[in-house]
Amino acid sequence: MSAIQPPAELVWWKQPLDKVEGTWIGIALVWSLIMFFMMPFWHVYGKQNLSSEAYRTTPQAYMAKTQAMVDQYTIRTETGAQLPVVRPPPGSDVYLLGRLWQWWPLLELEKGQTYRLHISSMDWNHGFSLQPVNINTQIIPGYEMVLTVTPDTSGEQTIICNEFCGIGHHTMLGKIYVTEGGR
Amino acid sequence: MSNELFRTCPESGLQFHRPAERLMKAHAVVAVVILLIGGIAALLVTLTRWPAVHLLPADRFYQLLTTHGVNMLIFWMISFEIAILYFCSSTLLKVRLATPKLAWVGFTLMLAGIIINNLAVASGTASVMMTSYVPMPANPNFYLGLILFAVGALIGCFIFLATLVIAKDEKTYEGSIPLVTFGALTACIIAVFTIASGAIILVPTWLWSLGYINHIDAAMYRVVWWALGHSSQQINVAAHVSVWYAIAAIVFGARPLSEKVSRTAFFLYIAFLQLASAHHLLVDPGLSAEWKIFNTSYAMYLAVLASMVHGLTVPGSIEVAQRAKGYTNGLFQWLRKAPWGNPIFSGMFISLVGFGFLGGISGVVMGTEQINIIIHNTIYVPGHFHATVVIGSTLAFMSLTYFLIPTLFRKQVAFPAIARLQPYFFGIGMSVFALAMMGAGTLGVERRHWDMAFTGAPLGFEYPASAYTMMGIMGLAGMVAIIGGAMYILVTVVSVFFGKSVESESSYGTATTRLMRAEPIFIPEGGHSRAVTLRQESGDLRHQAPSYSQCSSSLPLFCITPLTGSIWLRFGRYLDPPELTDAC
Numbered sequence: 001m002s003a004i005q006p007p008a009e010l011v012w013w014k015q016p017l018d019k020v021e022g023t024w025i026g027i028a029l030v031w032s033l034i035m036f037f038m039m040p041f042w043h044v045y046g047k048q049n050l051s052s053e054a055y056r057t058t059p060q061a062y063m064a065k066t067q068a069m070v071d072q073y074t075i076r077t078e079t080g081a082q083l084p085v086v087r088p089p090p091g092s093d094v095y096l097l098g099r100l101w102q103w104w105p106l107l108e109l110e111k112g113q114t115y116r117l118h119i120s121s122m123d124w125n126h127g128f129s130l131q132p133v134n135i136n137t138q139i140i141p142g143y144e145m146v147l148t149v150t151p152d153t154s155g156e157q158t159i160i161c162n163e164f165c166g167i168g169h170h171t172m173l174g175k176i177y178v179t180e181g182g183r
Numbered sequence: 184m185s186n187e188l189f190r191t192c193p194e195s196g197l198q199f200h201r202p203a204e205r206l207m208k209a210h211a212v213v214a215v216v217i218l219l220i221g222g223i224a225a226l227l228v229t230l231t232r233w234p235a236v237h238l239l240p241a242d243r244f245y246q247l248l249t250t251h252g253v254n255m256l257i258f259w260m261i262s263f264e265i266a267i268l269y270f271c272s273s274t275l276l277k278v279r280l281a282t283p284k285l286a287w288v289g290f291t292l293m294l295a296g297i298i299i300n301n302l303a304v305a306s307g308t309a310s311v312m313m314t315s316y317v318p319m320p321a322n323p324n325f326y327l328g329l330i331l332f333a334v335g336a337l338i339g340c341f342i343f344l345a346t347l348v349i350a351k352d353e354k355t356y357e358g359s360i361p362l363v364t365f366g367a368l369t370a371c372i373i374a375v376f377t378i379a380s381g382a383i384i385l386v387p388t389w390l391w392s393l394g395y396i397n398h399i400d401a402a403m404y405r406v407v408w409w410a411l412g413h414s415s416q417q418i419n420v421a422a423h424v425s426v427w428y429a430i431a432a433i434v435f436g437a438r439p440l441s442e443k444v445s446r447t448a449f450f451l452y453i454a455f456l457q458l459a460s461a462h463h464l465l466v467d468p469g470l471s472a473e474w475k476i477f478n479t480s481y482a483m484y485l486a487v488l489a490s491m492v493h494g495l496t497v498p499g500s501i502e503v504a505q506r507a508k509g510y511t512n513g514l515f516q517w518l519r520k521a522p523w524g525n526p527i528f529s530g531m532f533i534s535l536v537g538f539g540f541l542g543g544i545s546g547v548v549m550g551t552e553q554i555n556i557i558i559h560n561t562i563y564v565p566g567h568f569h570a571t572v573v574i575g576s577t578l579a580f581m582s583l584t585y586f587l588i589p590t591l592f593r594k595q596v597a598f599p600a601i602a603r604l605q606p607y608f609f610g611i612g613m614s615v616f617a618l619a620m621m622g623a624g625t626l627g628v629e630r631r632h633w634d635m636a637f638t639g640a641p642l643g644f645e646y647p648a649s650a651y652t653m654m655g656i657m658g659l660a661g662m663v664a665i666i667g668g669a670m671y672i673l674v675t676v677v678s679v680f681f682g683k684s685v686e687s688e689s690s691y692g693t694a695t696t697r698l699m700r701a702e703p704i705f706i707p708e709g710g711h712s713r714a715v716t717l718r719q720e721s722g723d724l725r726h727q728a729p730s731y732s733q734c735s736s737s738l739p740l741f742c743i744t745p746l747t748g749s750i751w752l753r754f755g756r757y758l759d760p761p762e763l764t765d766a767c
Binding site for chain 1: 241242245272275311312316318319350356357358359360361362363364396400402405428429431432433436437438439440441442443444464465466467468469470471472475476479480484485487488491494495496498499547551552553556557558559560561625626627629630631632633634638639640641643644647665698699700701702
């Protein structure tokens with residue numbers, strides 16, 4: 001009965017630590033320190049970091065930039081809703097926007113080429129979830145996130161919204177098509 | 184008897200301040216009713232996410248998911264925790280509760296907040312999830328309910344602190360406050376921080392929803408909201424670790440291995456765990472990499488260290504107490520011979536193992552900057568927090584309930600056979616449920632999503648079959664856990680409202696006896712511990728006392744066991760005659 005009673009010793013903070021308990025604390029501390037050093041280390045030397053490049057924007061300003069890209073580089077439309085498929089030149093700035101409930105426009109990128117992919121939201125929070133490669137980021141209205149992207153496999157990737165955004169949330173999908181280079 | 188302020192429970196010897204006792208009962212009853220509401224929502228939500236069943240339409244699903252999240256994560260937890268705070272101050276310190284009338288004001292505010300918030304969600308105009316990220320608007324009453332509840336809870340926190348002051352002032356205890364009360368104090372301090380953060384963001388959001396403020400920055404909302412959202416789970420951690428220590432003391436008469444270590448570990452929670460909130464923001468735009476790394480490495484790991492320490496000291500103290508009773512064969516006899524049929528113990532132990540191994544480890548994984556990119560907002564996240572909040576906190580609170588039914592409510596536990604099995608159904612069901620969610624999450628399945636087949640979407644995507652299998656396992660295991668939850672509600676409600684009273688009579692008085700320090704145990708070099716000697720002199724030979732030479736013969740043997748390496752200590756100085764082992 002002593003965790004619910006005052007400590008036996010009046011000066012309990014001076015009681016010596018048992019060797020075994022001390023050993024365990026040592027092991028746990030070393031483990032925590034390894035984890036602590038690993039994260040900055042991996043940030044510097046690893047190759048799986050999310051960009052921290054972001055800018056303030058407004059839905060209107062972002063929409064204008066996206067619209068300009070769509071007007072210039074649309075190569076075809078898809079589905080009954082005539083969704084534009086945009087093929088921007090390699091190395092260029094690519095704009096993708098999330099709104100209730102679509103990712104717009106669809107993109108066609110070239111394998112092995114590098115693009116600056118801008119993403120923002122027109123209305124509420126959205127979640128950018130690229131499947132099946134499984135890359136997930138948060139998209140927040142008023143903020144324009146910039147990712148440097150180099151597709152390394154050709155084929156079709158689907159963008160799924162994974163932040164709840166209302167009743168049509170489950171229909172909010174987009175596509176990134178990656179074509180073989182040199183086409 | 185109307186002037187009698189204190190009731191003494193004959194079995195446990197606990198002394199209840201009568202006004203505090205009524206408040207504890209009220210908070211606990213409200214908590215269980217909320218658990219029932221949240222549980223019904225859980226059943227329907229699980230049946231919808233189980234692809235083979237897919238029960239509800241989308242609007243109902245999101246509405247009930249909001250109901251489930253808010254009621255479980257905020258209302259159930261904090262209501263029960265206020266009862267724990269009153270218990271750990273007034274009852275454990277044998278002191279009158281400060282300002283019971285004000286405490287009833289706090290209770291009323293909390294109840295009003297719960298009702299207002301639930302009505303807003305029930306109206307269908309506040310299906311915004313527990314997080315209610317702006318600028319997605321909700322009915323203003325959604326925020327108002329949360330604010331009222333928070334004010335009520337804050338009153339409860341300050342009454343807890345005031346009660347500690349009274350106990351100190353009136354010298355109702357000797358020495359320092361008990362470890363369990365110290366843990367509750369930790370929970371209270373974190374709660375004050377949490378509620379302040381909640382006020383900072385929810386009050387403006389409420390005004391925004393009423394039209395008095397025209398813009399709230401969506402990224403800032405997330406940063407401040409998570410100081411509420413994650414820190415409130417730290418209240419639960421501090422509270423359930425306190426409950427673990429309390430149950431180890433109640434069931435085994437276990438004493439902490441080292442007061443210094445356990446208290447320092449609690450202090451680490453205050454100093455660092457709030458910052459784990461940052462792991463929700465690891466893939467947010469607008470926050471620098473430095474900010475993310477600082478908050479999730481340095482800060483979080485020191486808090487993880489605290490949990491690893493408790494992960495040793497709680498089972499370690501039980502081991503020592505069990506060995507003192509003579510269960511000294513092999514490494515695990517102390518554990519094998521533990522009272523696995525007693526739900527107070529079994530629930531607590533499943534909670535400890537599940538929290539550490541499923542919840543803790545998955546939390547550390549998610550909190551890594553790079554790994555977070557592959558699981559942010561996937562169903563891995565609810566997998567993690569069902570292991571921490573449900574297996575960890577909820578199951579610990581459930582096991583404490585089986586102690587409170589006879590001591591606080593003075594009722595016999597109804598359906599003892601069901602009560603015996605309940606922690607296993609709930610704990611094991613929930614463990615498989617959480618693991619299956621984590622599995623589906625690593626395959627990219629989203630959280631808070633009505634249809635993983637994307638029915639009706641202009642574009643399509645198909646998850647691999649294994650993702651569907653995982654979600655099916657989740658559904659099945661979820662049903663087992665829900666049966667476990669229903670068993671708890673059944674036993675609790677029937678015991679408290681329709682149950683037979685406990686046979687023994689409580690005694691009443693106007694004052695309490697002073698709470699004395701734990702028995703100091705002095706071991707002469709090479710001799711028997713005093714506790715062992717005393718027990719032998721009094722002729723109590725039920726348990727063979729451990730031979731001291733065996734305990735101190737060699738260097739302590741450190742075993743890496745499935746219990747985070749519980750230890751075989753040189754435990755002579757921790758021996759304590761079990762006083763309360765069989766009580767209540």
